[in-house]
Amino acid sequence: MMFTKTSQKFGQWADSRANTVFGLGFSSEQQLSKFAEKFQEIKEAAKMARDKSQEKVEMLSNHSQESGRETPSANQASSINGTDDEKIFHVGPEAALLKNENELLKSAVEQSNTSAKKWETELQTLRENNARLVDALQESSANVESWKKQLGACKEESDMLREKIAELEAQCNEASQEKQRNAQLSVRVQKLEAELQEKEQELENLRKQAEIIPQLMAECESITSKLQATETKNRELEGRVDVLHMDVEDSRQKQGNMKGELKKFMDILDGKIDELHEFRQGLSRLGIDN
Incomplete structure (x- = not known):
């Protein structure tokens, strides 16, 4: 699977076996980059584990083939020159090697299971964070609508204030005209x-x-x-x-x-x-x- 960044805060990957596309949203670009790096690390670790398991299987198959080839001569030697204890002595190292390899495979599987659980937990956390982000986005959208309404109310209030200012300016002009008229009348009264x-x-x-x-x-x-x-x-x-x-x-x-x-x-x-x-x-x- 290949993880792809579709935007600054969203990424997705496809599972061809399940014919499914997965996607995750993040609160920041740093979290997205961190997730992409961990995804790549797990992918490489899984590849290395798969390669090691294939090498071990090949080694086991090679050992089994070699043991299959050596068993008749050993049986002949034991039947001719040795006892049953010698047979057990010759078979023992191969069984121990197989046992060690099985233990290594078990530990690798357990480690992969642990990592899988850990990533499932982190994935669940990311999903919860994504849900929180969706809720926050919806809340912010609602806040934006309320802000738009408040902005419209402020615009209406500012228009009303502008009209009042225009009226006051007109009244001031009328008052100045009245003052001029009064001055003219005072001059006329004096005359x-x-x-x-x-x-x-x-x-x-x-x-x-x-x-x-x-x-x-x-x-x-x-x-x-x-x-x-x-x-x-x-x-x-x-x-x-x-x-x-x-x-x-x-x-x-x-x-x-x-x-x-x-x-x-x-x-x-x-x-x-x-x-x-x-x-x-x-x-x-x-x-x-x-």
Whole structure:
């Protein structure tokens, strides 16, 4: 039989008599090499034992042939010149040689049986190791499947984390945009506050001008009273009075126009005040929001 390494951890040999192929798996390449070396040693030892047994059989057959050839002459010599004790003396060394050879053959057979038992034990151990390795391989396969599932779960979790990171980045971008908007709004608020101060200054000027209007109205009334007095006193001066009356009418018309303009101005002023009030409320709301 010839042992062949089919892979780094597996070997096989064929028994042509039994028409069977045997194989063994090992946990490492060193164990496989060690088994192959022992297999070769046992094979060579068996070959040497077989050769020795053949040599011994040939020697025995040669001795038996020589003894067969020498027996008639010995019998003749013993029958002529010797006794039965001499016959026993001549046969004794051959029997002793055969006995020694038989003992050697028995010891060789026992040694081969012992080696065979030893290798059967080692073979059984190797089979058990192979079964353990198969179980370990199955367990490792199961572990690989569980690891694959864990890897898939980790990948899903990493994808979720990436999505969350993308969302957070988008939120950060939105926050930065909001900061820019707030900065722009703060600048705009400052501008509006400056405009508000200007509007308040204008309003203050308009109020001062509005305070002058009653004085003007009082003066107008005094002028009308004076005109009436002059009309009664100076009827004789009707021409001039008519002219003055026309002037008065013009002044009255102008006064009416002035009153209308003043009323419009007061309405515009009230609108401006309302707008300023609403503008202040809007500014306060913007400040609260910021």
